Amino acid sequence: xxxxxxxxxxxxxxxxxxxxxxxxxxxxxxxxxxxxxxxxxxxxxxxxxxxxxxxxxxxxxxxxxxxxxxxxxxxxxxxxxxxxxxxxxxxxxxxxxxxxxxxxxxxxxxxxxxxxxxxxxxxxxxxxxxxxxxxxxxxxxxxxxxxxxxxxxxxxxxxxxxxxxxxxxxxxxxxxxxxxxxxxxxxxxxxxxxxxxxxxxxxxxxxxxxxxxxxxxxxxxxxxxxxxxxxxxxxxxxxxxxxxxxxxxxxxxxxxxxxxxxxxxxxxxxxxxxxxxxxxx
Numbered sequence: 001x002x003x004x005x006x007x008x009x010x011x012x013x014x015x016x017x018x019x020x021x022x023x024x025x026x027x028x029x030x031x032x033x034x035x036x037x038x039x040x041x042x043x044x045x046x047x048x049x050x051x052x053x054x055x056x057x058x059x060x061x062x063x064x065x066x067x068x069x070x071x072x073x074x075x076x077x078x079x080x081x082x083x084x085x086x087x088x089x090x091x092x093x094x095x096x097x098x099x100x101x102x103x104x105x106x107x108x109x110x111x112x113x114x115x116x117x118x119x120x121x122x123x124x125x126x127x128x129x130x131x132x133x134x135x136x137x138x139x140x141x142x143x144x145x146x147x148x149x150x151x152x153x154x155x156x157x158x159x160x161x162x163x164x165x166x167x168x169x170x171x172x173x174x175x176x177x178x179x180x181x182x183x184x185x186x187x188x189x190x191x192x193x194x195x196x197x198x199x200x201x202x203x204x205x206x207x208x209x210x211x212x213x214x215x216x217x218x219x220x221x222x223x224x225x226x227x228x229x230x231x232x233x234x235x236x237x238x239x240x241x242x243x244x245x246x247x248x249x250x251x252x253x254x255x256x257x258x259x260x261x262x263x264x265x266x267x268x269x270x271x272x273x274x275x276x277x278x279x280x281x
Contacts, residue, residue, distance in 0.1 A: 011064030139178030144170035153227035
């Protein structure tokens with residue numbers, strides 16, 4: 001464990017997170033653990049690089065809110081290493097670690113005493129500047145209206161077979177991890193983190209079935225912009241592209257899982273109860 005490398009990713013706007021990162025780094029270095037502290041100011045999804053891209057640690061630790069965790073988790077997925085989240089935000093759908101537990105939890109994780117939970121994420125392909133781009137999605141992706149007061153028309157197909165065309169504020173696709181975030185607010189179901197699949201939920205649909213559809217891990221969903229209005233493509237809360245009528249997004253479960261550090265004594269019921277309560281505070 002003494003040759004382990006841990007990177008602490010800190011939200012620059014949270015002085016309490018910055019202070020905890022500094023004290024934790026000191027404690028870990030005293031135990032001969034290599035520690036990097038990276039400060040980020042905002043989440044980036046595509047086309048932007050930051051200090052995280054230059055690190056290859058054995059474990060990543062996020063200290064901030066959901067946005068910090070999502071950025072950190074994407075890098076952890078790229079490296080196929082565990083990610084641990086410490087919640088300093090108001091609503092922590094993804095994070096279940098209190099700041100006071102951080103130092104001991106990192107040491108226990110490095111020693112193998114704390115379990116690593118593997119979670120399904122999404123692989124999303126979409127058109128960008130005349131080419132096809134691909135992103136890993138931790139939480140959710142959505143196609144949303146661009147004109148206030150007007151719906152956007154989104155077609156859907158499952159495994160190549162036409163399904164429904166929605167006239168709605170948008171259509172989102174969420175992972176099990178992200179099912180308690182935007183998906184839940186839009187009336188979608190909560191999925192257990194261990195489920196191999198994802199869920200599609202229309203947002204404020206007009207004159208069409210408003211139910212969600214839960215898809216299996218081997219299925220593929222295609223969403224297309226139809227009609228006259230474009231749609232904004234949003235990934236994990238950040239706008240990444242404007243899609244014109246005729247353009248499509250392909251969604252499927254990513255072949256590699258995201259490794260998330262979890263507390264062994266915290267079960268699914270408690271996690272859901274805390275997330276739902278925080279979401280209504």
